[in-house]
Amino acid sequence: MALRPDxxxxxxxxxxxxxxFGHPRGLATLFFTEMWERFSYYGMRALLILFMxxxxxxxxxxxxxxxxxAIYGLYTAMVYLLSLPGGWVADRITGQRRAxxxxxxxxxxxxxxxxxxxxxxxxxxxxxxxxxxxLLKPNVSTIVGQxxxxxxxxxxxxxxxxxxxxxxxxxxxxxxxxxxxERIGWRLGFGLxxxxxxxxxxxxxxxAKYLGAAGLHPAPAExxxxxxxxxxxxAAGAVAALAVFAVVGALAGFGTIELTAQTISNALxxxxxxxxxxxxxxxxxxxxxxxxxxxxxxAILVLFLASAVFWAAFEQAGSSLNLFAExxxxxxxxxxxxxxxxxxxxxxxxxIALAPAxxxxxxxxxxxxxxxxxxxxxxxxxxxxxxxxxxxxxxxxAQGRLVSxxxxxxxxxxxxxxxxxxxxxxxxxxxxxxxxxxxxxxxGLWFVTIGIGDYLGxxxxxxxxxxxxPALFGTVAVVAFVAAVVLVALIRPTVRLMSGVK
Numbered sequence: 001m002a003l004r005p006d007x008x009x010x011x012x013x014x015x016x017x018x019x020x021f022g023h024p025r026g027l028a029t030l031f032f033t034e035m036w037e038r039f040s041y042y043g044m045r046a047l048l049i050l051f052m053x054x055x056x057x058x059x060x061x062x063x064x065x066x067x068x069x070a071i072y073g074l075y076t077a078m079v080y081l082l083s084l085p086g087g088w089v090a091d092r093i094t095g096q097r098r099a100x101x102x103x104x105x106x107x108x109x110x111x112x113x114x115x116x117x118x119x120x121x122x123x124x125x126x127x128x129x130x131x132x133x134x135l136l137k138p139n140v141s142t143i144v145g146q147x148x149x150x151x152x153x154x155x156x157x158x159x160x161x162x163x164x165x166x167x168x169x170x171x172x173x174x175x176x177x178x179x180x181x182e183r184i185g186w187r188l189g190f191g192l193x194x195x196x197x198x199x200x201x202x203x204x205x206x207x208a209k210y211l212g213a214a215g216l217h218p219a220p221a222e223x224x225x226x227x228x229x230x231x232x233x234x235a236a237g238a239v240a241a242l243a244v245f246a247v248v249g250a251l252a253g254f255g256t257i258e259l260t261a262q263t264i265s266n267a268l269x270x271x272x273x274x275x276x277x278x279x280x281x282x283x284x285x286x287x288x289x290x291x292x293x294x295x296x297x298x299a300i301l302v303l304f305l306a307s308a309v310f311w312a313a314f315e316q317a318g319s320s321l322n323l324f325a326e327x328x329x330x331x332x333x334x335x336x337x338x339x340x341x342x343x344x345x346x347x348x349x350x351x352i353a354l355a356p357a358x359x360x361x362x363x364x365x366x367x368x369x370x371x372x373x374x375x376x377x378x379x380x381x382x383x384x385x386x387x388x389x390x391x392x393x394x395x396x397x398a399q400g401r402l403v404s405x406x407x408x409x410x411x412x413x414x415x416x417x418x419x420x421x422x423x424x425x426x427x428x429x430x431x432x433x434x435x436x437x438x439x440x441x442x443x444g445l446w447f448v449t450i451g452i453g454d455y456l457g458x459x460x461x462x463x464x465x466x467x468x469x470p471a472l473f474g475t476v477a478v479v480a481f482v483a484a485v486v487l488v489a490l491i492r493p494t495v496r497l498m499s500g501v502k
Contacts, residue, residue: 014212015149023158026147026214029207031165033100034140036200038169040107041079041133042348043177043193044114045318046341048072049461050326051186059186061119065323066462070265072319073458075126077268080451082134084275087142087444089135096139096146096215096440097208103139104201106132111194115187125190138443143215145431145439153363156428160359163424164352169196171348178341219437265458272452276304279445289435292499296433299497300442302490303426304449306376309483310422311453312460313383313476314415317347319461320472321408324390328397328469329405343408350416358420372429373494377487379422384480386414387473394469432501 019025052068054060063071090099106128113125144162148155173193181189283289283297325331326340362369370378393407426446434442463472 011146011212011214012149014147014210014214015152017210021161023154023161024147024210026207026210026212027144027158027162029204029210030140030144030147031162032207033104033200033204034162035165035169036196036203037104037107037133037136037140038166039173039196040111040169040193040200041173042170042344043173043196044111044129044190045076046174046178046322046344047181047186047189048075049319049322050182050341053323054186061122065465067260067262069319069458069460069462069464070262071126071458072461073455074265074268075130076315076318076454076458077272077451078130079133080137080447080449080454081268081272081275082130083138083444083447083451084134084279084441085444086134086136087138087440087442088438090139090142090215091219091438091440093218095217096143097211099135099139099440100143100204100215101201103132103134103136104197104204107136108132108194108197108201111190111197114190115194134444138447139215139440141427142431142440142443143211145428145443146214147211155431156362156425157359159424159428160355160362160420163420163427164355164359167348167351167355169348171345171352174341174344178339178344182339182341219439265455268455272448272455275448276452280304293435295497295499296501297435299494299501300430300433300445302487302494302497303372303376303429304445306373306380306483306487307422307426307446307449308452308456309480310376310379310383310418311450312456313387313453313480314419315450315453315457316460316476317344317412317415319457320464321411323461323464324394324397324469325408328394328403329408330402331405333405343405343412346409346412347416347419350413351420354416354420355424358424371491371495372425372498373487373491375421375425377484377491379418380480380484380487382414382418382421384477384484386411386418387477387480389414390473391470391477394473398469429501433498 014024014026017024017026020028020031049068049072050060052061052063052071053065054062056062061068086099086103090096094102110125110128110130110132113121113128115121116125141162144159145155148158173196177189177192180192280297280301284294284301289297322340322344325343329340329343331338331340390407390411393403396403426449427443430443430446431439460472460476
């Protein structure tokens with residue numbers, strides 16, 4: 001079987017390997033898998049809200065901004081919300097390795113569905129993409145954590161390198177998919193994103209030999225009875241989910257309830273809140289957790305809330321800031337009018353330029369390295385600065401002027417610095433703080449914070465035409481600053497809750 005490990009290469013040998021810039025060579029396999037998956041995701045995302053709001057005569061769907069913003073937030077939030085059950089499926093049923101493979105196959109299929117005519121193919125493609133990304137996204141990151149042993153000082157640096165792979169894909173895709181989508185045809189742009197994911201799958205299968213047994217099997221059950229119980233619970237959960245979809249579909253079909261993008265988006269907000277409360281209630285109050293696991297779960301909760309606020313600001317890059325680029329920004333460069341989607345490559349460019357410096361910095365600081373909560377507070381500070389910088393530009397845009405591209409570039413620079421302080425650190429912290437028997441599900445929980453941010457970012461974008469831009473951007477900046485101040489006050493108690501995890 002393609003994903004079968006090299007039986008002569010133990011997990012200890014994988015961890016001892018230094019063949020990829022001092023890191024295990026398995027990191028290269030995961031680096032390029034994530035790179036191509038992000039090529040697919042960001043290539044599609046750069047076009048999504050522009051495609052939905054473009055007129056039918058231009059090949060778009062002609063949706064109003066309020067509807068397009070709701071769909072955008074719904075889709076991008078569900079991508080990350082489904083990471084929670086995706087991690088659970090890997091932990092209990094498939095193992096992370098197969099979950100990544102199956103997720104990648106679904107992502108490629110979903111992108112190709114977007115090439116079909118009409119809204120039927122469009123919505124079906126979005127659903128398939130959500131399912132595929134929910135399987136792949138948390139589990140490839142979990143495998144990264146598994147190729148490093150406990151206490152391996154290379155872990156944070158490895159996640160920073162892995163994060164650079166994410167952004168290499170995000171850098172290339174808007175330039176290629178954005179150009180093809182805006183200049184030739186929207187659906188061809190989506191098709192290119194699908195071919196990118198197919199390339200990632202080929203690379204992943206060929207490079208599996210460098211991963212040994214990492215992520216190959218689900219977490220072992222405590223007993224045969226527990227294993228049977230897990231399988232029964234999985235089957236019951238699947239049946240329950242299908243039943244809910246069937247009931248909702250039937251009610252909508254008979255006209256008992258009205259399903260619109262806005263009503264579904266509103267319902268998702270309730271779901272996100274319910275999921276967050278349920279999971280943390282289980283972790284903090286449920287049976288079977290040790291005192292250390294409960295403390296670390298409380299630390300995860302603090303980081304979770306801070307991360308959600310950060311992503312609510314950051315993830316507007318594909319929604320409100322993308323609309324600002326298209327409608328309010330001067331995109332003329334020496335007589336060449338470049339596509340609005342090209343702004344989506346600015347953040348990844350900064351990431352690639354700065355990620356090696358941050359990876360080096362965390363190692364160089366050694367004992368003086370800031371704690372994870374401190375890094376999160378810095379991330380929130382820079383997220384707020386990014387929107388504060390944009391307020392004067394929004395005031396000029398409100399007067400009917402096209403503003404310089406450098407305003408958005410400055411915003412993306414601040415956001416990138418904040419991202420490097422928070423996101424790879426959060427990935428690494430989750431692999432260290434989470435109970436190992438639910439490592440995949442907890443990585444999915446981390447991505448739920450991005451889902452919450454995407455959801456809120458989409459709702460903000462839906463206000464783009466109904467609220468003044470200075471007020472819109474200024475409010476986001478203030479919220480980020482307040483969250484940073486609150487987190488600074490919680491740094492010491494959070495570090496104590498981490499119970500020795502650095």
